[in-house]
Amino acid sequence: MCAAITVVGLGTGDADQLTLGVWKTLQSAKRLFVRTERHPMMAMLRDHGIAYTSFDSVYESHESFPDVYDAIATKLVAWAAESGDIVYAVPGHPMVAEATVRLLRERCPDAGVELAIMGGESFLDQTFLRFGFDPIEGFQLLDAHDLPSSLLQPKLHTVIGQVYDTFTASDVKLSLMEVYPDDYEVVVGHALGVSGEERIVRVPLYELDRLEGYGNLSLIWLPQTEADSVRNRTFARLHEIVGILRSPEGCPWDREQTHQSIRKNLIEETYEVLETIDDDDPLAMQEELGDLLLQIMLHSQMEEETGTFTVYDVINGLNEKLLFRHPHVFGDQAAGNADEALRNWDQMKAEEKRRKGINPDERSALDGVPRDLPALMKAYKLQKKAAKVGFDWDKLEDVLAKVEEELAELKQAVAGEEPHERQMSELGDLLFAVVNAARFVKADPEEALAMTNRKFIRRFRHIEEQLRIRGKSFDQTDLLEMEQWWQEAKTLD
Incomplete structure (x- = not known):
């Protein structure tokens, strides 16, 4: 006895669209299983006295659809092995949005079960017909139960199947709102092609989960669009716009730029982002992050034009x-805290270099610190790298003593009217020692100085405000009076 499963498609529910071959297979089946009884074709089977067993009870005994499909496939393979030839009927076409058939295709060969698949009308046939679009224009079919916004492509007709209920429609709505405007018109189709049951409703996206009537034969269609309100939310559109700006038909200024000419812009935009972070201003941060991203796009576009790499290579x-x-x-490693995660990062970074033919053991412990970092930040990173190999002070008291030593040497250089280069060198030594102190009190010196800068600005502006109130300018005051307002400002911090 040969173990075999024949899968047939019941189509969308219109009996006139059922193929003759499928109908003959249903009539001659020794043992017929259907995934669900909730399909218009079941009435026709009953009218013709065709017995069947449905898997609807499996849906009720499992919490998730993947578990349901796994259980159905497992039972079918086992029953085929026991009783030989069985027929399994599914809605639509067996090869379109039918997870149980995918599982059977994976498992039957290993189980020694022969698998045959007979087509049926897919819900897509009625989708193209009833909604009136040709899939060759650009089309994608997505699953409502697994719909990350990254899959959405507005330039394609998008059909979302398996919208079984309102809860699923709500999840779909939230994913779509990541790309489409809240009022974007979407089309909901119920029982397409089924006489007396078909309903097509057009609603704004925000009302998608307010509709009633979702079920096994429901789907959602989003027509393809070139609307800026939609496409401007996609990364592909940004790449396209930057390419146009740099093209012969684009912007004369953008065409003339080189890596060197806009190098400073990258730095400036980075600091503007940092300012929005310090100000805790999300709206400004959104805008400034966009300006920073533009710099990355421009540099990547310049390299794309020479054929070296594209922004997608960067990603x-x-x-x-x-x-x-x-x-x-x-992977298979573990990290219970941030320090362990950082050690993993450093180990894998060293492994990357080995794979590139670079021996980490032959490199300086100070390698990897960017050459053009601001000096304060660079000093901090250099000291941290040196500390990793044990070149560091033992305690804060030693560091503070070093700060005092460097301050004394600076005073001596200034008092002795030594050359400017010597005075500047001693000042640098003092700053470097202060950075060491910052490490020991677990403070980033760049952030600490930025905090003091902001504090200075607030206090100085208080002086300016007090002078304005009194109708005075800086020429009409003296240091003693300004110091008075400065001390007052300190009490307001």
Whole structure:
């Protein structure tokens, strides 16, 4: 006895669209199983006295659809092995949005079960017909139960299937709102092609989960669009716009720029982002992050024009780096805290260099600190790297003594009217020692100085305000009076 499963598609529910071959198979089946009894074709089977067993009870005994489909496939393979030839009927076409058939295709060969699949009318046939679009224009079919916004492509007709209930429609709405405006018109289709049951409703996106009537034969259609209100939310559109700006038909200023000419812009935009972070201003941060992203896009576009790399290569490299350097997230290593995670990062970073033919043991412990970092930040990173190999002070008291020593040497250089270069060198030594102190009190010196800068600005503006109130200018005051307002400002911090 040969173990075999024949899968047939019941179509969308219109009996006139059922193929003759499928109908003959249903009539001659020794043992017929259907995934669900909730399908218009079941009435026709009953009218013709065709017995069947449905898996609807399996839906009720499992909490998730993947578990349901797994259980159905497991039972079918076992029953085929026991009783030989069985027929399994599914809604629509067996190869369109039918998870149980996918599982059967994976499992039957290993179980020694022969699998045959007979087509049926897919819900897509009625979708193209009833909604009136040709899939060759650009089309994607997505699953309502697994719909990350990253899959959405507004330039394509998008059909979302398996919208079984209002809760699923609500999840779909939230994903769509990541890309589409809240009032974007979407089309909901129920029982397409089924006489007396078909309903097509057009609603703004925000009302998608307010509709009633979702069920096994419901789907959502979003027509393709070139609208800026939609496409401007996609990364592909940003890449396209930057390419146009740099093209012969684009902006004369953008065309003339080089890596060197806009180098300073990258630095300036970075500091403007930092300012919004310090100000805790999300709206300004959104805008400034966009300006910073533009700099990355422009530099990437310049290289794309020469054929070296594109921004997608940049993204690919970043993704690979993040995956590789987080083995405690994407691999088999563990990290119970931030320090362990950082050690994993450093180990994988060293492994990356080995794979590139660079021996980490032959590199300086100070390598990896960017050459053009601001000096204060660079001093902090250099000291941290030196500390990792044991070149560091033992305690804060020793560091503070070093600060006092360097301050004394600076005073001596100034008092002795030594050359400017010597005085500047001693000042640098003092600043370097202060950075060491910052490390020991667990403070980033750049952030600490930025905090003091902001504090100075607030206090100085208080002086200016007090002078304005009194109708005076800086020429009409003296240091003693300004010091008075400065001390008052300190009490307001």
